[in-house]
Amino acid sequence: MADDTDMPQDAAETEEKSLFEAPPMGEQERMVEAILFASAEPVTVKELNGRMPHGCDAAEALVHLRKRYEGRGVNLVRVGDAWAIRTAPDLGFLMQKETVETRKLSRAAIETLAIVAYHQPVTRAEIEEIRGVAVSRGTVDQLLEMEWIRFGRRRMTPGRPVTFVVTQEFLDHFGLESARDLPGLKELRAAGLLDNRPPPGVMPQMGEGDQDAEEETAEGQSELFED
Amino acid sequence: MADDTDMPQDAAETEEKSLFEAPPMGEQERMVEAILFASAEPVTVKELNGRMPHGCDAAEALVHLRKRYEGRGVNLVRVGDAWAIRTAPDLGFLMQKETVETRKLSRAAIETLAIVAYHQPVTRAEIEEIRGVAVSRGTVDQLLEMEWIRFGRRRMTPGRPVTFVVTQEFLDHFGLESARDLPGLKELRAAGLLDNRPPPGVMPQMGEGDQDAEEETAEGQSELFED
């Protein structure tokens, strides 16, 4: 189209003729394409014809061009009685630029996460029991969405409640090989992370529904306490 | 997410995999097409990749897309590290309506621009040495304002003079893929006309009239004139 390299010998004659004859359809299509691309607003067929050389048929060129853009990343669309090139509707998501903002996890979320990590597999009721307050759906959803916790097996107790466990993603984020690597209470205390020193001999009471968790963590912790 | 409690392990794995599998190249080409059509400014490959789904290869998609638009009414052009869609230059006659009236540049501004383009990074003193006259502040300001030149790194010589380089906007404006494609660059280099050849011994100092320039460039100049 662009390369009319094989111009006939009698170029002068052709040129003179072309003053009266419309350019080939391929050329007209290019013209419509360029005009629609550069225009600040949709262009009517009438205006296209007005801007193109005499004898052009913008309406026909539009038909060809529309076909050419079918299924492409941009399409030729009709806006009233005018035409414009627009992003294909399915690619609208590309017209967004994401900026990521990092925030600290809320206290409720970090506490819930800590309970899942130390007591997994743990049911929602057990989390509430340990925290002493209800766990909002939003908090659990947030942790699920972050892929730090996931659903574990259902507990084989009446109501078959779902349990939560931490994910590999969680372990990766916190640089742990397994949840068992989490320091136990004694270690936390030694590190000064427990503000209040309970009377000696008093061990933390787990929630009553917490049998599994108790079993699971006891081992992990005693292991840690050995050194 | 909430209800895939009983999702088998391998199903989860497949889903994770597909998140990291790039869309087919044809789809990637459409995406690049949509992004470039939507932008009046050139878009870098890096930004394209950032906006496209994970695993996409914008550089390869660009190769295909460029071919697709060869000879069309709009073309894919490279501008430095970035890409843009521009109307074909031979159709400029259709765009009287879109034509932007640019401020007429003075001869001094045009020569200064050429010197920056061919000698970049170049200090003000070097521009003055080449032109044989002081460069007025207005000339440099005009080129900076048009975003055709910008400040480059300071020269690591006494006085640490600032240098000027041409911008992506300059390349875009003159339809250059890179500063290496400047017309006649090779010939000039071959003829040694781009060498920084210090004048031997005593030569009259150029551009003595301009106080500003004098202050700013005194050190740069003396450096150039010392041997």
Place this chain on the structure above:
Amino acid sequence: MTDDPEFDDTQDTDSVAARLAAEALIVDVDGFEGPLDLLLTLGRTQKVDLRKISILHLAQQYLAFVEKAKQLRIELAADYLVMAAWLAFLKSRLLLPPDPTEEGPSGEELAAHLAFQLERLQAMRDVAARLMARDQKGRDFFVRGIPENVERVKRVTYTATLLDLMQAYSRIRTRDEFRPFVMDRDRVFTMEQALDRMRGLIGFAGTWTDISAYLPDGWSSDPVRLRSATAATFAASLELAKEGRVELRQSDTFAPIQLRRRGESDG
């Protein structure tokens, strides 16, 4: 010295040569961008490749120009005179046999550099013209007329450190450990207690009764105890309404909340 004469003012070589012959060059002195520009114009009159230019001849031309200006009492800018002095010095160096005791660059070296400067300036002017002759954006080719704005989407990611995690856990467990010691249960009336109490009483609540009537005895004098009992009783009422055992009503905001047993017939 002015810096920005119009670009279009570039002189046609032939006409300049003609005017030089007529010494009209001097009238045009303001049109030159300094001595180098003038030298380049003079050099072009030699009608040879700039690389073969005779610098000696050029120096003579320039000095003749300055001489003429003096005769015509035309004020030349200082840099034209500096250049004249330097060219006079260069001319003498080029004409006299080299003095081996003299320091500094030879006349040939100085002349070669001047020739280089002239050639370089001419080259820059040529490429500047070629650059401006290129297709230009907004004149020959055009950008997208309806660019789409890229919407900025802010995505928030949450993060926490291992320390946060451990501190949170410590906080919870510490609270657990101290619960028996710190909780002042004397002043707390729980919902369970209220429920137990109300379950026993609602059987008799056939007519609308203010729920405050269900407060336990001895809990209404101390404000803290009253608040706890009221809250527990209200929560228990809601629970019972949820179970379908009672009905609740309130005529207005802050109006008394009334309760009555739900009859089997309503069920």
